[in-house]
Amino acid sequence: MKNGILVALTVVLMTGTALLFESCGKSQPSAPPNSEVGLVFDVGGRGDKSFNDQAYRGLQMAKDSLGIKYQYIEPGGGSDRESALRQLASRKSIGLIFGVGFIFTDDITDVAKAFPDKKFACIDYTYDSTKAVPKNLIPIEFRENEGSFLVGAIAGLMTKTDKVGFVGGMESPLIRKFQAGYEAGVKYVNPKCKVLVAYAGVTGEAFKNPAKGKELALSQYSQGADIIYHAAGVTGLGVFEAAREMKKYAIGVDMDQWNEAPGRVLTSMVKKGDVAVYDIIKEWKEGKFDGGTPRVFGLRDNGVDFVYDNNNKPLIPEKVYQRVEQLRKDIIDGKIKVPTQ
């Protein structure tokens, strides 16, 4: 009797799920082949108010001005990434697939090889010059260290305690690039300033643990830091909570994060993932997709920047702004070499 009920329940659940997938499959039957764009989000998922949302904005821009249709998947656990990429690549209507995040590097390389007639692009691809990149894949790299250098300079010029902090998500070459640029920027303008560094973890989960981010930031503030820069995805939202609580300053990352703690966000290091996504969709649509070699977005290409608008202007003195703009020119002209590690 009892087993009967369980079996019946299981059957109902399974049919339900099957029907769900069925209806999904049927919702876009008439789209012409290779006309749509697919995108798989990174660990934090859509709504992280940071990196993933930036990529999503690029999709929306493409939809609005190029009339492109898109589909996306937010993978649950780590192992879903490759299957999500494959799932999108095997849909007839999709011709271009984005992976958002360095964690996709190996998966997207494999999937690109398996689907040679589809195009791929990967934001923050970990490029290794000894390994060939498939012709149908564009690795997108940002010079986060250059943008981080500039916000580091702002922090170094504005700190009153000569102590600033950095909170990273997963300890990895990519996040160390943010840290290296930031530290270099702080020291360049204020050699006696100390930089406290903390990471939330050593796995991808470290990007989605805001409680940990808050504790790390509170600890740095209570050790005397008055400005903290984060490169930690959703974990970084905890840094803003800490800034609110301690009435200190934070620096956002990837997109303008002013709204996370209005008045407490000194500036944000913007990484224009939206521009990269949009540009590549546009080129693909015009038949100019050019894969195999990395596309680099730095200060010179306007791929990274810092926020200076009506919101945070009152927080940053004119003199500081002028100095940082000068640094920007020096980096673009090659007078300052910003380290990556």
Place this chain on the structure above:
Amino acid sequence: MISQIFSLAFLAQTIRITVPYSLASLGGVYSERGGVVNIALEGIILNGAFCATVGTYYTGSALFGVACGIAGGLLTALIHAVISIHIKADQIISGIAINLFAVGITKFVLEILFQSSSNSPRIAGLPHIHLGFIENQPDVANLLGNPLVLATIFIVIASHFIIFKTRFGLRLRSVGENPEAADTVGIGVTLYRYYGVLISGALAGLAGAWLAFDQHSFTDGMSAGRGYIALAAMIVGKWNPLGAAAACLLFGFAESLQIQLQGGGLPTQFIQMIPYVATIIALAGFIGKAVAPGADGIPYEKEK
């Protein structure tokens, strides 16, 4: 470095981390003292955090949010209770299923309500009692003035009293220790097991509410393994409320230490291990033999 460890900020951090552990761990004590293994704590915390966030977001009342968190925990625990007490299914499997279910359902409803499967919008926190002193350390002031901290301390002490000094506690322990004997003297085994699991649901739901208010939002998967650590603490504490709370304090201390030691020259990977190593050492060595309640995890079949 030593001065960092013996600072008020460090103490506050330890307590902040310990509060959700303790609440969930106490929940585990109630459930297992009554004879039902509750691995579902992890999922209950998550659902509690989610309900607290949604309740606060739509009403603007933190108090209502706390009530929603507890209600969410109760409902989730009810599922576990029905499966393990009524249907007499394997309690571990039910717990794991509930944990997986909680991850999915919260993301699903999050997407429906807020168009993001990752975060909720910001909510107001719990109102703090203004203390007037230590204004220069807002983190410490906010913690001491947080009503949930006081509530947790109260619940820990009260639980010890309830479990070991009241008739209810005696009956709860008896159905977990020897349900046949309890049944013979007329104690409703099923009823008391339901009490145990439901109380654990309310407490773990409250732990979830704490997480949500501390973070001022819900984040997908924000329980982050706290339910399992709470279970470990319960075992280290020998299924005893005061012991479990002390074990939680130890884990909170280890985690806080891990945060404070960062950037001090030791490799991050090494520092990240500290809480887990502390768990293993505590489990393996210091506490001696931990004996579970006699009928823990065994469904009760009434003899015909």
